[in-house]
């Protein structure tokens with residue numbers, strides 16, 4: 001699975017966007033999630049399944065400090 | 066959780082004591098002036114004070130200065146350039162401290178509009194330093210009739226400069242008896258110069274603190290009176306030792322009094338756009354802050370545990386990015402146990418982001434105020450990381466205590482944290498020992514030694530004064546006095562251009578290494594914070610992408626400094642549909658808000674490109690200013706290796722899997738066949754090379770030569786072909 005244009009090998013059947021966020025320990029609240037260019041809203045993270053060749057983008061919106 | 070409704074008012078200093086202090090004042094000079102009304106954000110006047118002969122003058126700001134330098138940091142740098150020569154050092158009499166709020170500064174409709182920019186030649190970098198600070202002084206100064214204030218010369222006794230913006234008077238008064246520590250001094254002066262309790266909010270004080278007489282890493286406190294708590298609050302112009310210059314001039318304080326704050330004081334061009342844009346933002350803040358960054362509950366400290374989770378929280382002098390005891394200092398600890406909730410904690414009127422949090426009636430355990438209960442401003446993220454994890458101090462109360470003493474002594478929390486962490490690592494490596502530190506066991510996490518160190522800075526004694534010189538001078542001192550290995554100290558000493566690094570781990574983000582290293586004043590993150598875009602999101606993978614980000618963001622963020630704006634409302638909250646925009650990281654709707662606000666105040670419509678150009682002019686001016694002062698070239702943009710990669714075996718081994726993977730994937734090497742030393746050397750070579758290639762790309766994007774010099778063509782493009790700039794540029798290009 002491609003996450004932010006990097007190959008990860010943790011794909012397994014039934015994995016969801018929410019699972020990936022947890023696996024990566026993405027605890028920052030302002031995320032923008034796109035799967036194959038489709039924007040996924042926060043309420044849909046847990047019910048959006050991912051497939052092996054999906055192109056997943058999880059962008060953290062912090063350009064701050 | 067502590068709520069503002071339950072906060073008891075603080076005790077006040079007795080009036081008799083105030084009378085005693087005031088009676089000792091001796092008037093040195095007084096000027097009555099006719100106030101020029103503001104028009105579209107400007108008065109076009111500069112207040113000039115020469116401390117040496119107590120001269121007070123009001124100058125016109127020429128149209129050309131306004132056109133090219135806009136205000137705020139632009140004005141500060143322009144007037145600083147004119148005051149100094151290449152030989153000027155921080156303690157030269159001609160060194161100036163210049164302050165300016167910028168044209169948008171002082172509006173109350175849009176959040177974050179009360180910032181003052183301050184510039185001087187820094188004691189730690191020998192080049193201009195700029196700092197952006199809240200509190201009421203800058204807006205009050207402007208409403209008193211001045212777009213900027215320039216202070217030069219040195220007084221022979223401690224003085225206060227008092228501006229009464231309503232009466233139209235400026236006076237210089239000898240002030241022999243006032244306190245040195247900021248929390249007391251600001252209260253003394255707030256009481257002294259106000260008529261009654263209701264008038265206290267109309268008095269703004271600028272002061273340093275007692276350590277500013279002794280250490281280079283000292284800052285300026287800017288006050289505002291908090292009527293809810295009945296206490297004076299302090300915000301800091303922290304970086305680069307401005308407090309040291311202030312005290313060297315024997316200025317005890319600046320006081321500006323102004324009553325009558327209202328919405329139209331800037332005489333804006335279009336009040337209705339201003340109101341509409343502000344209202345839209347306030348609604349966003351109300352609806353979304355709880356779901357996003359919780360700025361109103363905790364302020365910038367919301368990211369303590371976030372940085373830890375992403376391996377970005379500096380621990381033990383930037384060796385590592387996380388700490389096993391993070392739970393002891395995470396934001397919820399501060400929210401639940403210490404920071405008062407429900408208060409309108411804005412550091413200027415109208416800031417609905419209200420992130421200036423405070424811990425009320427905090428009981429001090431050490432130092433001259435031991436046993437007293439005080440109001441602690443903060444902690445901000447930088448304080449928690451710098452005073453806390455970076456020194457191994459995983460204790461919320463110790464962080465608050467150090468935060469309080471940094472503020473009242475006038476010490477920059479970031480530099481204090483980075484300097485102390487450096488000294489601690491030197492101690493743990495045997496470069497320092499108890500004999501050399503005068504008995505301080507400066508190991509990571511030793512709170513007692515940390516407390517003693519800060520009090521030594523306050524008193525101007527012992528090893529505290531050595532640490533307070535800053536990392537650069539400490540390195541020189543340890544090499545000379547103790548025979549320390551220069552290569553090791555240069556690797557682990559987290560300073561660049563003489564300024565200590567702020568509190569983010571940049572090892573795994575090449576772009577952020579540039580965000581720190583390729584800056585004008587030194588490694589402060591206010592030019593660019595690109596770690597997530599680069600390291601986590603992987604949005605700027607090529608050198609050209611990074612160069613574009615290291616052009617756009619520093620220029621965009623410079624604009625806040627020209628205007629008198631706070632950066633936080635730009636992106637510490639974003640509109641609900643921001644994710645649907647083409648470039649969410651830029652927060653396009655908020656950028657448009659700023660263009661609208663600019664037009665509403667000044668009457669001039671500009672585009673994003675013009676906004677960037679305004680900044681580029683000042684940014685390039687500052688770069689050339691650095692060159693004029695003998696720095697500002699490629700050699701000065703090199704970074705300590707600790708900012709770029711693992712210096713020690715301990716660091717490499719702690720993230721061995723990551724580094725080994727990089728050797729395989731990025732360099733095509735087989736770590737199984739390499740010794741640890743070989744792996745570390747290859748990593749280092751690779752990272753230096755990457756930094757160099759990125760530097761090439763950034764200089765090209767910025768229109769600079771490969772030595773980091775803005776070209777005459779670039780100056781032409783920016784309409785900045787000023788003879789004094791061309792002279793510096795042509796001289797360095799011909800060498």
Ligand code: SF4
Pocket residue numbers: 176177178179199410411412413416417418419420421631632633634
């Ligand atoms: S966002 Fe925070 S720091 Fe910025 S102006 Fe508002 S209260 Fe002050």
